Amino acid sequence: MALVLNPYNALSHIHDVGAKDIKEDCGLLVGAPVVEAQMHNIFGALRLHKHFNVASDEIVVASEEQKVTFYGTESVAPGLRVEVIKRNDAGAVLPMMWSYDAQGKDWAPVQYIKNDGGAIAKHCAELLAKMNTPAALALQKSIGKNLVEAGLNETIGMSLRFIDPFGMDHAKMCLNESTCEKDRVQVFTQTAKSASEFSIDTHFFYDVLPDGDSGKPRQVTCGCTVTCCDQYGDRVHVGTWTC
Numbered sequence: 430m431a432l433v434l435n436p437y438n439a440l441s442h443i444h445d446v447g448a449k450d451i452k453e454d455c456g457l458l459v460g461a462p463v464v465e466a467q468m469h470n471i472f473g474a475l476r477l478h479k480h481f482n483v484a485s486d487e488i489v490v491a492s493e494e495q496k497v498t499f500y501g502t503e504s505v506a507p508g509l510r511v512e513v514i515k516r517n518d519a520g521a522v523l524p525m526m527w528s529y530d531a532q533g534k535d536w537a538p539v540q541y542i543k544n545d546g547g548a549i550a551k552h553c554a555e556l557l558a559k560m561n562t563p564a565a566l567a568l569q570k571s572i573g574k575n576l577v578e579a580g581l582n583e584t585i586g587m588s589l590r591f592i593d594p595f596g597m598d599h600a601k602m603c604l605n606e607s608t609c610e611k612d613r614v615q616v617f618t619q620t621a622k623s624a625s626e627f628s629i630d631t632h633f634f635y636d637v638l639p640d641g642d643s644g645k646p647r648q649v650t651c652g653c654t655v656t657c658c659d660q661y662g663d664r665v666h667v668g669t670w671t672c
Contacts, residue, residue, distance in 0.1 A: 447629035473634035493547035511615035529573040
């Protein structure tokens with residue numbers, strides 16, 4: 430029987446791809462097209478990476494929690510827990526992040542969110558419905574084709590804009606991503622905004638703001654950016670969202 434490669438395993442490890450500056454490429458190949466198509470509130474760009482390996486029958490699934498605990502520390506606001514689950518035991522899930530398969534000429538999900546009726550899941554379901562319109566599907570196909578032509582389809586992917594339901598004041602607050610590689614667990618928790626020299630931009634979402642007196646929209650390369658870092662060594666990574 431041929432070995433089935435899990436799309437998540439095909440991604441490069443964050444330690445191997447974190448140093449590359451891809452902000453401009455993400456803005457050109459994903460940001461500009463989604464802004465022009467007025468779909469920037471649906472999805473954005475993703476730095477393709479993994480933190481650990483999964484089996485062919487496993488998937489990486491996020492779920493919303495009102496209070497997230499991570500090795501003895503409990504959050505005071507809603508966040509996300511990300512775990513590795515057997516595909517057959519995962520229940521109802523929704524894709525939320527993708528890589529583009531150049532051979533199959535299609536987008537392959539690399540991470541999911543549990544469709545548990547929570548605010549984030551409902552938001553993602555609404556975004557997915559918008560992504561399945563003919564215009565949105567054509568845009569995704571075009572983005573994938575352009576990524577392949579640029580040789581960046583293994584570097585840049587797509588992510589749903591799942592951040593908005595948190596409703597944070599991005600001037601003061603951020604989401605903090607922490608990962609334990611050994612246990613294959615991640616959490617996203619809301620914390621006071623801070624910067625870290627170890628941070629690595631991993632998600633790129635886009636907004637449109639008035640451009641001076643011209644009244645024309647301009648592209649903003651970072652509405653909010655998910656980051657992660659390896660400040661605590663190979664086992665635990667901690668990072669922040671920056672805006």
